[in-house]
Amino acid sequence: MRIPFAAALVVSALVAGPAAAEDARPSQLACDAGKIGARDLAECLRASAVHADAELAAAVEAATKSIDSRQGLLSSQKSRWRRSLTEAQAQWVSWRDQECQDVAPFEAGMTAKGGDPRLSCIIDYDAARVASLKARYP
Template structure:
């Protein structure tokens, strides 16, 4: 019962924000309906698919932010320093995401939901970072 409630809470919030096209995933290929998934392996696969979709959006936002640096009349030196700062910020953010989600996993230590919890943490933080990068792309 708890697993079913957790699955519904995680998956309900997760898929509400994704475009329908993003749902063509490994789970779908295996015939798993992520809106109804209740087994730990199915839920984990659905969460992984959602994380992968979020990661693709993050990469697109990062490239867009990088491309925006060359727009406008900024000097070559400013653009170089800005690129370097963005690369460093992204590297540090990845380290933060990984450490934070590893920490989240300890709440589930020894439980079958640990992998899903870690992946969902990564998804949530990735979506937030994507939003932030989109703001950097439109200074």
């Protein structure tokens, strides 16, 4: 599966770069491992991942409504655009799930110090996808 160039840029911005190292990721902002214990951190990450998925679903729904409200397009064009967005979103979620399930734990060094790296990954990637959708579908 090919990852669109724009998605690759968003991903690279999340995980690399000097400014990114200084800024806290969305998962760190939601659940600060330095301020809460391991049990509370695990619950915070679970709840934040559920919230991030809900925000993502809302952003996709808003994008779909934005397509529907576009002037100057035939209904068949809008329908194709919505279908394409839905398919792209399904592929993105599949990629995110594999990335977070199979890659993130190794990148984190398999330690529980910062909480479950899979959940942190979902929170961080969902936040980036929501920002991307909101920028593209105002």
